[in-house]
Amino acid sequence: MAYCCLYNWVWIVKCLIINKEDKDDNLYFIRIIILFAASIFLRAAFFKPEKSKEIKQTLTGIEDSAVENGIVQRFQEMIQHKTISYNDRSKTDFKEFERFKEMLVRNYPRLNEACTRELYGDAGVLYRWPGKTAGDPVVLMSHYDVVPVNEELWTKPAFEGLLENGVIWGRGTLDTKGTLCGVVEAVEKLIGEGFVPETDIYLSFSGDEEISGNSAPTIVEALKSRGIRPKLVLDEGGAIVENVFPGVTKPSALIGVGEKGYMDVVLEMSGKGGHSSAPPSHTLVGRLAKAVVLLEQHPFKANISPAVKEMFEKMGRHSTFMYRLIFANMWCFGPLLKVLFTKQGGEMNALIRTTLAPTVMEGSQAFNVMPPKAKVGLNLRLMVTDTVESSLARINSIISDPEIQVTCIGGHNASPIANTTSEGWKKVERAIEETWQGTIVSPYLMLAASDSRHFCAISDNVLRFSAMTLSSEERGMIHGNDERITVKALMETVAFYIRLIKQL
Structure with missing residues (x-):
């Protein structure tokens, strides 16, 4: 591709030099336009996917219906534990968390016999599965706490693990008890077959990820104190999705190679308050509203980072020709793409810039009362x-108002970016290609925050992939109503981890 483009430009320059005697003639400019267009189309024509590798799908031993039924029943029990995380820890039922950990011991005896278990923080669990050699280990992550539910808005019970028509309903089925089930089922089965990994494998399960708790950071500090540097860390993140990239309809496995930073900001003003019948010319709420409008009118600068550029390079090759014209010629259409994504908003816009979303507004509790204090909450990624x-x-x-107090109440910077040429990436990629055959595998920048960011302190290769297929409807169920997973998708998750672990 690089040689083709170089030759193309040499040819254009040569033609222009040869025809420079026509520089005062309209034909000269027509030639420029024609040659420029030819360059654009030529690059797009050669901007195609690499020839796909033929990967034979091996059996995992979970294809038997009796095995499947056992996995489903144990997963239903996971869902039945109401491991709900609240920011107000006084509301948290820690007995449910203890029962969940006891369930892991009871339902996975081989895992608990072969692996050592340590407890960290409020609800962290760390298993160590000894390997054959003392090389750098692997960490497989998940979290078993879930966000609260409003059961009145659910079609089915949120904590019964109801199985109906091949679908398991319940909070945590997607986020992320499904991946936790995949990990422990795979390990339990492989231990039963006598399999021993080449190096140690750690299973890191957090019970307070949803509230950015201390389980994962405490586990990381413990591993760091022992001088442990994992060669691969795999946590929740991307999934097998469709129709998320312009012009691509083929199923795509998106692996997060990094995640954006997080920041909560409060804008606050104080005043006299009083009756609303005689308001000042500029109210507290009005001035805060003006500040919000100013912030929305001045978005952060768009920037196509190396991670996003690599995603465009990979996914763009599978797009329609019209989109390949754009993604093959980012040197030309990059600025236009930034404008389009800015106007469109949503996920594509979030991939290229820091986003700012006003999420909270507080003032008076009555319509006829001027508040003595008002505030706005902002969330930045x-x-x-x-x-x-x-x-x-x-x-x-941007606000430029000294009477508005701007306070950051919490946040962290973006994570480092993992290398897509590493052995860890290749093994995850192969396990994906074997489990979901014909799927595009691409890096992407994760927009949400996860526990995996803490592991960047001890590993250069932290990847984020939730090993399951997710439709657009199912993605909307995460932290939403009627969260559920198909039995087929759950079994694919288990199969993925079996295939991955066998390579490690």
């Missing part, structure tokens, strides 16, 4: 080019 400090300074400069 930071690109690697923006830090917590620089973003806070930017907000202050």
Whole structure:
């Protein structure tokens, strides 16, 4: 491709030099336009996917219906534990978390016999599965806490693990008891077959991921104190999805190679308050609303980072020709793409810039009362080019109102980016290609935050992939109503981990 493009430009320059005597003639400019268009189309014509490798799908031993039924029943029991995380820890039922950990011991005897178990933080569980050699280990992650539910809005019970027409209903089926089930079922089965991994494998299960708790950081500190540097860390993240990239309809496995930073900011003003019948010319709420409008009118600068560029390079080759014209010629159409994504908003816009979303507004509790204090809450997701400090300074400069107090109440910068040429990436990629044959495998930048960011302190290869197929409807169920997973998808998750672990 590079040689083709170089030859193409040499040819264009040569033609222009040869015909420079026509520089005062309209034909000269017509030639420029024709040659420019030819260059664009030629690059798009050669911008195609690499020839796909033929990978034979091996059996995993879970194809038997009796085995499947056992996995489903144990998964239903996982869902039945109400391991709900609350920011107000006084609301958390820690007995449910203890019962969940006891269930892991009871239902997976081989795992608990072959592996050592340590407990960390409020609800962290770390298993170590000894390997044959003392090489750098692997960490497989998940979390078993879930977000609260409003059961009145659910079609089926949220914590019964109801199985109906090949679908298992319940909070946590997708986020992320499904992947936890896949990990422990795979390990339990492989231990039963006498399999021993080449190096140690750690199973890191957090019970407070949803509230950014201390389980994962405490586990990381423990591993760090022992001098352990995992060669691969795999946590929740992307999935097998369709129709998420312009012009691509083929199923795509998106593996998060990094995640954006996170930041919560409060804008606050104080005043006299009073009766609304005689308001000042500029109210507290009005001035805060103006500040929000200013922030929305001045979005953060668009930046196609190396991770996103690599995604465009991979996914763009599988797109329609019209989109390949764009993605094959980012040197030309990159600025246009930034404008289009900015106007469109949503996920594609979030891939190329730090986003700012006003999420909370508080003022008076009555319509006829002027509040003595008002505030607005902002949530930011930071690109690697923006830090917590620089973003806070930017907000202050845009608002430019000394009476508005701007406070960051929590946040962290974006994570480092993993290498897609590493052995860990290749093994995850192969397990995906064997489990979901014909699927495109591509890196992407994860927009949400996860526990995996903590492991970047001890590993250069932290990947984020939830090993399951997710439709657009199912993606909307995560943290939403009627969360559920098909039995087929759950079994594919187990099969993926079996195939991955056998390579490690």
